[in-house]
Amino acid sequence: MNTHCDVAVIGAGPAGCAAAIALRRAGVGSVVLIDAGDGQRPRYGESLPPATGLLLHALGVADAFAALNVRRCIGNASSWGAQTLGYNDFLFDPHGPGWQVDRRDFDAFLLQQARSGGTSVRLHTRLESASDADPDGLRLRLRSHGAALTTLHARFAVDASGQRARLAQALGAERVTGDRLVCLAALLPVDTTSRLGQRSLLEAVDYGWWYAAPLTSGEAIVVLATDAAVLREQRLQEPARWSARLAQTHHIGATVGWMRRAPPYCLSTRQARSARLSHCCGAHWLAIGDAASSYDPLSSQGVHKALADALAAAPRICAVLERHQDTAVMEQAQQMLARFEGYQRMREHFYRQEARWLDAPFWRRRRAAQIPAPPPTDHSPIKTHRMNVSP
Known part of the structure; x- marks a missing residue:
């Protein structure tokens, strides 16, 4: 088993698999994809908006996805703000209809695409701790199936572990939540x-x-x-x-x-909390997808956001590996936080459109659940040297 890699990706969901695919397509030599599960955990079905097709094309997997014959979604109907149904159809969307995917099948598809692209996959492997004290990268302590701890040295790591944000929290980031x-x-x-x-x-x-x-x-x-x-x-x-x-x-x-x-x-x-990290990057690491920020399921943006983050991250990580440009990932981290602020405004607007139960606890809490913006950060080189054991 290799003990060194260029990039380690924690989490084999859509964000992690897409990051591995994009990194390999960008020419990164060794990418290791690590996940504590086996891909068989029950998942929700999920709607993919039409524009997600552009992201699948950019990843180079659109043709393989089309061959799956996934059920198309021509739009949605909603009883929101009134008892009658309103309709939002994709008939005139320039990207065509969307899709209604079984998440377990979709995740397995992306994992297979990552494997086919040359990514080394380690399932049943849990991140136990991480250290960024090494100036040349991260030391990741991993455990597989109760075996002895092993160490993987990665020049860079991507946290795509979902809302748990295992790597980011192991390296000192905190999860900031706005509702329950x-x-x-x-x-x-x-x-x-x-x-x-x-x-x-x-x-x-x-x-x-x-x-x-x-x-x-x-x-x-x-x-x-x-x-x-x-x-x-x-x-x-x-x-x-x-x-x-x-x-x-x-x-x-x-x-x-x-x-x-x-x-x-x-x-x-x-x-399904709306949440974000206190900071989405550090020395030799970047959080993407739900690890960086998680949205209310009403947004139908979970998978789309995961793929978009992965595609945006790949060239920036390459810049770090090739030219040691830490500011590249810092800029993406700032963009993700700015996008989260925009999401919060849209979420508030949407929930306020439902005014039939203003005094009901659920709707009262939706109007109050806002996460304050983080303090501004500069673009100076990242220097953090700590070790935290993940919970």
């Missing part, structure tokens, strides 16, 4: 009465909002987004209570056409 949004999802069989078609569907309720979208498998992903406090108070993590609430919706329950099928079924729960 939680999503509970289930894959439901869709019967012949379903009117879901090729659209995703969004419906606001007094305790949060519901989302549903069809998948290529013939199932539908149905998601409830609410506050952690509301979840506990109403015990919505219980399938019977979750499904009872779904049955009370005006649109989604009937549209999916699942009502004749009774629970129980498996509910998947995950944090």
